[in-house]
Amino acid sequence: MSTGTDARAAWRAWRERRTADLSRPYGPLALTGTFWLADHADGRIPGLVGRWTEDGDAVVLHATAADGLTADGAPLDGEIRLAPDAGPETARIAHGARRLPVLRREGLWVVRDFDPAAPARRDFTGIDAYDHDPRWTVPGRFRPYGASRAVRVPNADGVHRELGLAGELAFTVAGAERTLQVAVEDDGSLWAVLADATSGTESYRFRFLRTPAPAADGTVTVDLNRTLLPPCALVDHFICPFPPPGNTLPFALRAGERNRSGT
Structure with a gap:
């Protein structure tokens, strides 16, 4: 059985891993731009070389040797079709040390710029x-919905987008049951976007x-001790969703990450 000392040591190790993950060369802190191709009909993106256009299920990139782009590690001189990348570390397109992954959100194509x-x-x-x-580590229970739901919520860039929800997570704090609407990740883990009485004052807004x-x-x-800052609390170019209705806890959650140091 874990002791309080064991739990604290595990939490400290988690904090160290979290800092290392954020700080890696192509981690979240390296993101310098998020560009929606729908906003650049001519295929020209300020700050990026080449011409980026959408073509159905792919992004088409046209570049000349003078642009200095590489595709799969080789100089790019011509045209290439790109499917969504798994992340910046495995992005097919690079410009020097920068990585330029493409992704698809709600049917729209996006190019991101990661610079170490x-x-x-x-x-x-x-x-x-x-x-x-x-005291912030409590037993909980996941109650799946009969069918997945989606709600439109504002995102950090001011645009409303759909947030998929698979059920609710119930747990008890100070003798009262609380619930959060959650999504289920590919590995089966649960993910919630939440606010509480500290949001926007003692801690980040969500x-x-x-x-x-x-x-x-x-x-x-x-384990509410492992409540996380969203990526947009660290870098402006992320488009994190705000909490859905019902996910604002009516108490001060003085647990987990508060804000970027120096904020």
């Missing part, structure tokens, strides 16, 4: 967090919570 020399990465000094408190995949009976440990 980004100021956000260079100036990063860490994340402020509340101290670990074992945060994320992730839990392990629930057991077959729906039970799952909810």
